[in-house]
Amino acid sequence: MYKKKSWFIPNVLILCAVVGVSAAKAGEDGKCYTEASLKGTYAVVATYGANVALALALRQFDGQGNLTGTFTLNEPTPGSSTGARTIVTGKQVGTYAINCDGTGILTRTVTASNGVIATQMDDFIVTKAIVKDGHLIATELEDMQRTPSAIVAGGIFLIRHYTRLPDPPTGHESDQ
Numbered sequence: 779m780y781k782k783k784s785w786f787i788p789n790v791l792i793l794c795a796v797v798g799v800s801a802a803k804a805g806e807d808g809k810c811y812t813e814a815s816l817k818g819t820y821a822v823v824a825t826y827g828a829n830v831a832l833a834l835a836l837r838q839f840d841g842q843g844n845l846t847g848t849f850t851l852n853e854p855t856p857g858s859s860t861g862a863r864t865i866v867t868g869k870q871v872g873t874y875a876i877n878c879d880g881t882g883i884l885t886r887t888v889t890a891s892n893g894v895i896a897t898q899m900d901d902f903i904v905t906k907a908i909v910k911d912g913h914l915i916a917t918e919l920e921d922m923q924r925t926p927s928a929i930v931a932g933g934i935f936l937i938r939h940y941t942r943l944p945d946p947p948t949g950h951e952s953d954q
Contacts, residue, residue: 810878811904815914817841820940822849826927827934830854837940839874845886846871853930866929867891880904880914884921888928896928900938917942 816839824833835849847870855862872886884900902921907914919940926933 809914811876811880811882811907811914811916812878813843813874813876814841815876815880815904815907815916816845816874816919817915818945819943820919821943822847822938822940824849824851824936824938826853826930826936827932830932830934831927831930835938837870843873843875844871845874845884847886851890851929856931864892868894868929874902876904880907880916890929892929894929898928899924902940915942916940 818839820837820839822833822835822837824835826832831851831853833849833851835847837845837847839845849868849870851866851868853864853866855864868888868890870886870888872884874882874884876882881901881903884902885897886900887895887897889895900921900923902919904914904916904918905920906918907916909915919938921938921940923936927936930936
């Protein structure tokens with residue numbers, strides 16, 4: 779019995795070392811998402827509730843956990859009995875954190891043309907990616923806001939779809 783117990787601790791230590799090395803290696807060979815996986819400009823389509831409102835936006839991720847963006851929202855005019863619509867524009871700044879598995883959280887402050895300023899949190903997941911220079915680059919995301927919309931009234935649930943736009947030309951490409 780003593781011999782069985784004496785092998786238990788060394789085996790656990792070896793297992794932990796192997797798992798630790800594997801996790802470190804995963805981040806190095808493109809198997810793990812990092813903040814750098816979100817870098818560039820993404821086109822965003824936001825759907826409010828059952829198509830109550832729609833927003834089109836651009837979001838820029840810096841690859842280091844920071845984001846900025848602009849949006850145009852087409853929402854119902856509050857109190858209208860005729861179905862009138864209102865256009866609200868705005869900007870946002872914030873941060874993001876991404877897990878190895880492509881899930882993460884966005885925290886952002888929204889400033890809208892109608893006077894609304896709100897801090898919002900969104901959960902997201904990477905739904906498509908490419909490997910570039912040995913690193914995962916997210917090309918599509920889906921997110922969902924944790925709280926109802928601060929801009930569209932009525933406790934409306936908000937989801938977004940992101941598509942990464944091509945990088946702008948650097949000016950170093952040869953003419954063909």
